[in-house]
Amino acid sequence: MKGYGGKILNVDLGSRDVTTEPVSTEMAREYLGGSGFAVRLLFDRSVPNKDAFDPSNPLIMAPGLFNGYSVPTGGKVVFCTKSPLTGLMGDSVMGGSIGAELKHAGYDAVVITGRAPNPCYLLVKDDEVEMKDAGDLWGLDVPTTVEKIKSEEGNVRVACIGPAGENLVRFAGIDCDDRQSGRAGAGAVMGSKNLKAIAVRGTRDLVPHDPTALMKLNVEWVRKMSESPDYEADTKYGTGEFLDWINSEKGTFPTRNWREGVFDNRKEIDPYYWAPRYSKKNKACFSCPKPCGKLFVIESGKYAGLAIDGIEYETLYSLGGACGNGDVESVAKGNEICDAMGMDTISAGDVIAFAMDLYENGIISKEDAGGLELEFGGSEAELALLEMIAKREGLGDVLAEGVKRAAEKIGKGSEKYAVHVKGMEPPAYDVRGIKGMALAFLTSTRGACHLRTCAYALELTGKFWKYQDVDRLSSEGKGIEIKELEDLVVMYDVLGVCKFSRGFFFASGFIELIKATTGSSYSEEEILWIGERVNNLKQLFVLREGMTREDYVLPEKITGVPIPEGESKGHLVTIEEMNKMLGDYFDARGWDQNAIPTNKKLEELGLKD
């Protein structure tokens, strides 16, 4: 099969059974790869209603279809499992070269189940698959782990966890090539399996259906991207390029645990300030001609020697604005701690912002915080707390559970300060002023998430793809909008394409690329139909795991408290608006009002069984 490694690798860490099976032509046709394969395999292989840390919970790694085929930004690989944070869909996509390496080794997915009796790492060298002892690696941070495995195994690509994953921090991530599958806690699932790392070496050719056409298309896409009007600013300042704009023009940059929508102390965390001062060069994910990453280096002062690939927009929010921290060097330091310890920067920053809010409101004391003064803007305390979370020490042990569980444990009315949807901490969009994005937070199968729709791009600018003149402050028409965006955007995860290139491909741009890679022809409608199937399958999974209509709820800070100042002053999402948008969405999806896909819809999508 052109475009594919051809096999699925099954590894049971408990019994040490390793088997392979061919990828069927039907599966390739109907799910293409990446998230399509991963969601299908998770649905089929997981034992319903088991805890995320149960050995039976499968951890699946699946490279997007285009991984390794030189498609610009097409280097994304997905990790997929039942999330220990939300109990729902735990899919998280990263830009690391391990996806392509896996295809070169002959695999389109790896399904890891069971629990190893002792710490181990999985070594895949083409046909050879081995579980190796990781006793010496357990406890080590991410960069040291990668270095040690490379010195032992030679030229392998490594995806690994840090101490946070080992300690079952519920938002621990997986790292590869200084990029992370951060969200939803796949790193903790790896930790629960005693699996420190996956190291892959693949040497086989990937053979495209039409090499000449593929080369021509990819040269053209590189040219289109690099000649686009936004290219210079996007690559010079990265994903945070619009940070000042979303504050000053839109007033939707959630600040101090969502108290405000404008961060007054944002000067230093704006990339227009820090990029010229700290960025030594641009850094790209594997296969990407549009580098959003920056080699951020601090040469002097208390953080001298720091070098990270960052700082990404979401992290400027979570470790910056959300915690009221305007000191960019300490935000960079926090970014470094999260990367080294293997934690999602978004959830980590949000949970600290939550603790700061509780501290300022007298719900937790200095004593509870182990002597730390947790006022907003206290960067020293923030950094100390990050370490405590990763090591599960003191208050950090409670916060390592995520905002939802931490609020339950702390009690004392802390729930009204807990900002999460379905147990997932939110990204950097104050949805009180971006109504469609509020709906997207609700409908996402992994909880509050910006990347299952990229609706912020449409809502904040008013236009994207086939939409124009969209009003971010209106709740009208959002059901169909979010449904259609979900079905488009999931295809980027299926094909392994970055959403930072979302303004280029859309569905139609994928047609010729899929044809040149695999030889298969798809219409735009068929591509979106696959997207709809994958999203329905995700929904069937989360329903099976116990999600109900009751879980579609926005936090009190969003439904009860208007944005106090700035361009979105006075706005919030009322309960009525929330329910209206949800009703519209369920209708647009062909689901009933309990969020359950109807038999008719499942038949139409071929998902009846």
Place this chain on the structure above:
Amino acid sequence: MAKAIVPFPEICTGCRLCEMACSLKHENVLNAEKSRIRIVKKGVRLDVPIVCTQGNACEQECVEVCPVDCIKVVEGPAIEVVEEECTGCEACVDACPFQCIWMKDEVAMKCDLCQGDPVCVKFCPQQAILYLEGSGDEREKKWKEAKALAGGE
């Protein structure tokens, strides 16, 4: 001096599109093992393109050392391997001071500049590899810098 590909490691983002483009162009497949340009990565700081200087910064050791004279300075700018004549002895691989000759299916493989229109350069919008003419010194400095950063001898 003839044109050649010059690396700028201080600009290279490490995306490795050049490797993929090279193998696709020369072999009709994608495989970094069959690329004539390689990105050496070290930690978060270093991404270093390694590519043949076409004799501009070396003594053409590969040409000298080849026992069957199958590495030739061809018409145009490149030093090329005549694959049919290569015996796979790897003498050139050992001799290359920039470590930019590799083996593929027991035949030596090196950059041939794509007949004067190198595809890797087209794939790199960062301009971290440039196809440049030059009088020697500046280009030589970049090749030697890349070699030192990548840890070559």
